[in-house]
Amino acid sequence: MVKVQSSTIGYPRIGGKREWKRALESFWSGSISEVELLTKTKEIRLDNLRKQKEIGIDLIPVGDFSLYDHVLDTSIMFGIVPTRFEYAGGKVPLDTYFAIARGNKDAIASEMTKWFNTNYHYIVPELDNVTPKLVENRPLEFYREAKKELGINGKPVLLGPITFIKLAKSSGDTPFEETVEQFTPLYIEVLKELAEAGAEWVQIDEPVFTSELSANEHKAVQKAYTAIHEAVPSLKIIVQTYFEKVANYAEVSALPVHALGLDFVHGNTIELLQKFGFPKDKVLLAGVVDGRNVWKSDLDVKLSLLDEIQSHVEKDRLIIQPSSSLLHVPVSIELESKLDNVIKGGLSFADEKLLEIVHLTKAVQDGKETIATELEENKNALTTLNNSKYRQNVVVKGNIKNLTESDVNRAAPFAERILAQRKRFNLPLLPTTTIGSLPQTAEVRKQRSKWRRGESTAEQYEQFIKDQISKWIDIQEEIGLDVLVHGEFERTDMVEYFGEKIDGFVVSQFGWVQSYGSRCVKPPLILGDVAFSQPITVKESVFAQSLTKKPVKGMLTGPVTILNWSFVRDDIPRFEVLNQIAYALRHEVEELEKNGIHMIQVDEPALREGLPLNLSDRKGYLDAAVHAFKISTASVENDTQIHTHMCYSDFNEIIDSISALDADVISIEVSRSHGELISAFEKNTYDKEIGLGVYDIHSPRVPSKDELRQNINRALKTINPNQFWINPDCGLKTRNEEETIAALKVMVEAAKEIRAEQLALVK
Ligand SMILES: Nc1nc2c(c(=O)[nH]1)N[C@@H](CNc1ccc(C(=O)N[C@@H](CCC(=O)N[C@@H](CCC(=O)N[C@@H](CCC(=O)O)C(=O)O)C(=O)O)C(=O)O)cc1)CN2
Numbered sequence: 001m002v003k004v005q006s007s008t009i010g011y012p013r014i015g016g017k018r019e020w021k022r023a024l025e026s027f028w029s030g031s032i033s034e035v036e037l038l039t040k041t042k043e044i045r046l047d048n049l050r051k052q053k054e055i056g057i058d059l060i061p062v063g064d065f066s067l068y069d070h071v072l073d074t075s076i077m078f079g080i081v082p083t084r085f086e087y088a089g090g091k092v093p094l095d096t097y098f099a100i101a102r103g104n105k106d107a108i109a110s111e112m113t114k115w116f117n118t119n120y121h122y123i124v125p126e127l128d129n130v131t132p133k134l135v136e137n138r139p140l141e142f143y144r145e146a147k148k149e150l151g152i153n154g155k156p157v158l159l160g161p162i163t164f165i166k167l168a169k170s171s172g173d174t175p176f177e178e179t180v181e182q183f184t185p186l187y188i189e190v191l192k193e194l195a196e197a198g199a200e201w202v203q204i205d206e207p208v209f210t211s212e213l214s215a216n217e218h219k220a221v222q223k224a225y226t227a228i229h230e231a232v233p234s235l236k237i238i239v240q241t242y243f244e245k246v247a248n249y250a251e252v253s254a255l256p257v258h259a260l261g262l263d264f265v266h267g268n269t270i271e272l273l274q275k276f277g278f279p280k281d282k283v284l285l286a287g288v289v290d291g292r293n294v295w296k297s298d299l300d301v302k303l304s305l306l307d308e309i310q311s312h313v314e315k316d317r318l319i320i321q322p323s324s325s326l327l328h329v330p331v332s333i334e335l336e337s338k339l340d341n342v343i344k345g346g347l348s349f350a351d352e353k354l355l356e357i358v359h360l361t362k363a364v365q366d367g368k369e370t371i372a373t374e375l376e377e378n379k380n381a382l383t384t385l386n387n388s389k390y391r392q393n394v395v396v397k398g399n400i401k402n403l404t405e406s407d408v409n410r411a412a413p414f415a416e417r418i419l420a421q422r423k424r425f426n427l428p429l430l431p432t433t434t435i436g437s438l439p440q441t442a443e444v445r446k447q448r449s450k451w452r453r454g455e456s457t458a459e460q461y462e463q464f465i466k467d468q469i470s471k472w473i474d475i476q477e478e479i480g481l482d483v484l485v486h487g488e489f490e491r492t493d494m495v496e497y498f499g500e501k502i503d504g505f506v507v508s509q510f511g512w513v514q515s516y517g518s519r520c521v522k523p524p525l526i527l528g529d530v531a532f533s534q535p536i537t538v539k540e541s542v543f544a545q546s547l548t549k550k551p552v553k554g555m556l557t558g559p560v561t562i563l564n565w566s567f568v569r570d571d572i573p574r575f576e577v578l579n580q581i582a583y584a585l586r587h588e589v590e591e592l593e594k595n596g597i598h599m600i601q602v603d604e605p606a607l608r609e610g611l612p613l614n615l616s617d618r619k620g621y622l623d624a625a626v627h628a629f630k631i632s633t634a635s636v637e638n639d640t641q642i643h644t645h646m647c648y649s650d651f652n653e654i655i656d657s658i659s660a661l662d663a664d665v666i667s668i669e670v671s672r673s674h675g676e677l678i679s680a681f682e683k684n685t686y687d688k689e690i691g692l693g694v695y696d697i698h699s700p701r702v703p704s705k706d707e708l709r710q711n712i713n714r715a716l717k718t719i720n721p722n723q724f725w726i727n728p729d730c731g732l733k734t735r736n737e738e739e740t741i742a743a744l745k746v747m748v749e750a751a752k753e754i755r756a757e758q759l760a761l762v763k
C-alpha cells in the first residue's frame with residue numbers, strides 16, 4: 001500500500017518560553033559560559049525534534065536550528081567573514097559569529113534586513129574580499145546529532161545557492177553566473193558528505209524562485225542543479241520554495257531534482273498545476289497548512305485542495321507539509337491560559353499545525369472517514385468562532401462604507417498646509433527631533449511586569465511612567481532638541497500595545513516569534529471586527545506636552561504596520577481589515593488633535609515589507625496602503641502636521657506611494673544605504689519635508705560630530721535645507737540612557753553648526 005508522507009520545513013528555535021533568548025542573552029552578558037550556552041540550546045533543539053517525531057512527522061528537518069540566523073550560518077559554513085573581523089580561517093569561532101551579527105568594539109556589524117515579506121531579519125552576507133570554502137559542514141553535524149541522540153534520520157536543510165547569492169551583497173561586478181559557479185562545488189561537497197553519512201532526503205531552500213529570474217540567470221540555475229544532481233544522484237533533493245507561487249514555473253519545475261516544494265497557501269499555486277501540470281518524474285511537497293498565520297486550518301477545505309492536487313500528482317508522489325518554515329508562528333497554544341476557549345479553539349500555533357499535517361496525511365492515505373472525529377471537532381471549533389460575538393460588529397462595517405473621497409484627502413494641498421504649520425510651530429532651519437521611543441530600560445520592563453503580576457497598583461505604574469516622561473522631557477530640553485517625544489515607555493511594543501487598546505484584537509501570553517537575533521515580537525491577533533473604543537495614546541502625549549513649550553509629537557503606529565505585524569483573521573479580505581484599523585486610528589488622530597497635539601507621527605515601518613513578492617499584486621497593495629494611511633490622517637486641520645517614519649526598506653520602488661501618503665514630514669532610516677536612498681528622493685523631486693536618519697541606532701557606538709556633519713552635508717547636496725529635518729535612524733528603545741544622551745547631544749551640536757553655516761550662506 002502507498003504510504004503518503006508528512007513533512008515540515010522548519011520549526012521555531014526560541015522554545016515555548018523563549019528559553020533560547022534567555023540562554024543567548026545570558027551568554028552575551030557573561031553570566032553563562034559557551035559550554036552552558038551550547039548545552040542549553042542543544043536541549044531546545046532536541047526537544048523540537050522529539051516533538052515532531054512523537055507527533056508522527058515523517059520528514060523531520062535538521063539544521064534549521066540557529067544560534068542567531070540561518071543566513072549567517074550559511075555564510076560561516078563557507079568561511080565568509082568580512083575582513084574587519086580578522087578571521088584566520090578554519091571553523092568560525094562563536095565570538096566571531098556573534099560579532100558579525102552584533103558588532104564589537106572594533107568592527108561594525110553586518111547589515112541586517114528583512115527576510116522576504118516577513119518580519120524576520122537576516123544578516124546580509126558580504127562577499128567582497130573572501131574566497132568561499134567549506135570550513136564546517138553544519139547540516140552534517142545536525143544530521144549526525146539527530147541520528148545519534150534520537151535515532152531520527154533527519155532531512156538536512158540548506159539555504160540554497162541561488163537564494164544565498166541573491167541575498168548577499170558585493171561591491172564588485174562579478175557576474176551572478178560566475179558566483180553561482182564558485183559556490184556549486186561547495187554545495188556538492190556538503191551534499192556528498194551528507195549522502196555518505198546516510199541522508200536520504202535533503203531540503204534545499206530556494207524561496208527566491210518566487211521572483212522572476214532572467215533567462216541567463218536560469219541557465220546558471222539549471223547548470224548548478226545539474227552539476228549537483230550528477231554529483232549526488234542518490235540523494236532525494238527537494239527544491240523548496242515558499243511565501244508565493246513560483247515565478248518561472250516552467251524552468252523551476254524542469255530542474256533535475258527529485259522533488260519540488262510549493263506553497264499552496266500564498267499565491268495561486270493550484271492554478272499553475274491546472275495550467276501546466278506537475279512533472280511526472282518528481283515528488284510534490286504540498287504546503288497546504290499556513291506557516292505564516294495562527295488560525296486553525298479548515299480541514300475540509302484543505303482536503304478539497306489536496307483532492308484537486310491529486311488530480312495532477314498521484315498519492316505516491318505526494319508529501320504533505322506546511323506552506324513554509326514554522327519559524328514565523330509561535331510554539332504552542334497549550335501555554336495560553338488566559339484566552340477565551342472560543343478563541344483558543346480557532347487557533348493553531350506550530351505544534352498544533354504539526355497535528356493538522358498528521359491528520360491531513362492520514363486522511364489522504366486512508367480516507368477521510370478515518371479522521372471523522374477530528375473533522376467534526378475542527379468544524380465545530382471554526383463555526384463557534386465565526387458565529388461568536390467577536391466577528392459580528394456590524395457598526396464598523398457600516399461606518400467605513402460611508403467615507404467619501406473628501407474624507408480621505410487633506411483639506412488643502414501640502415504647499416498651503418506647510419505655511420500654516422510653519423506659522424504654528426515656528427521651528428528653526430533644520431529642526432532636530434527623534435523617532436519616538438527612548439530607552440526601554442530593564443527598570444521600565446521590571447515596573448511593568450510588577451504591575452502585571454499584581455505586585456504594584458495601576459496608579460503606581462502610571463506614576464512611574466509619568467516620572468519617566470518628565471525625566472526625559474527635561475533631558476530633551478537640556479540637549480536642545482526642537483521637537484520632543486514622550487518616549488513610548490508605556491508600550492511593550494509599537495504594535496502589541498495598540499492591539500491591547502483597540503477592539504477586535506487579542507493579545508496572547510506566549511505568542512512570541514523571532515524578529516532578529518534574540519529579539520522577539522508578540523504579534524497581536526486580529527480576531528474580529530476592529531473598532532476604536534477608548535483613547536489610546538492621548539493621556540501620555542497630553543501629559544508630556546503639559547511639561548514643555550516645545551512641540552511634543554503624538555506617536556501612533558500606522559494601519560499598514562499594525563496589519564503587517566499582526567496575525568490577521570483570514571475569513572475576510574485583508575484590505576477590509578486594513579480599512580477597519582485605519583478607521584480606528586482616524587478616531588485616535590482626531591482625539592489627539594482635539595486635546596492640543598498638533599504634530600502627530602503615524603509610523604509605517606512595515607509598509608515596504610508587506611509589498612507582495614508577486615509583481616502583479618503590488619499596485620493593488622500600495623494603493624490600499626496609501627488609502628488606509630489617508631483614512632487615518634486626512635481629517636486634521638491644515639496646521640496640524642502629520643509625520644510618518646519608515647525603516648529597513650529599499651524605498652526606490654515605492655517612492656511614488658510614499659509621496660501619495662501626503663504626510664507633511666517623513667523620517668527614514670538610511671544609515672545602511674546613503675547614496676541610493678537620497679537619489680530616490682531626489683530623482684522624484686519629493687516635495688514634502690524629509691528627515692534622513694543621520695546615525696545608526698542599532699549600534700551602541702556614539703557617533704562623532706564630524707561623521708554626523710558629513711552625513712548631513714551629503715544630504716544637503718540634494719535636499720533643500722528648508723525641507724530637511726535632523727533625527728536618528730529609528731527609535732531609541734534598544735539603547736541605554738547614557739549612549740542615547742551622548743549621541744543626541746552630538747547630533748544637536750552638529751545640527752546647530754550646520755544651521756549657522758546655512759544661514760550665513762543665505763545672507
Ligand atoms: N512588532 C514589531 N516588529 C518590529 C519592530 C518593532 O518594534 N515591533 N522593530 C523592528 C525589529 N526590532 C525589534 C526591536 C526590539 C525588539 C524587542 O526588544 N523585543 C523584546 C520584547 C519586547 C516586549 O514586549 N517586552 C515586554 C517584556 C516582555 C518580557 O520579556 N517580560 C519578561 C519579564 C520582564 C521583566 O520582569 O524584566 C518575561 O515575560 O519573563 C515589555 O516591555 O513589557 C525582546 O525580545 O525582549 C523586537 C524587535 C522590525 N520589526
Ligand SMILES: [Zn+2]
Nearest residue numbers: 605647730731
Ligand atoms: Zn524605525
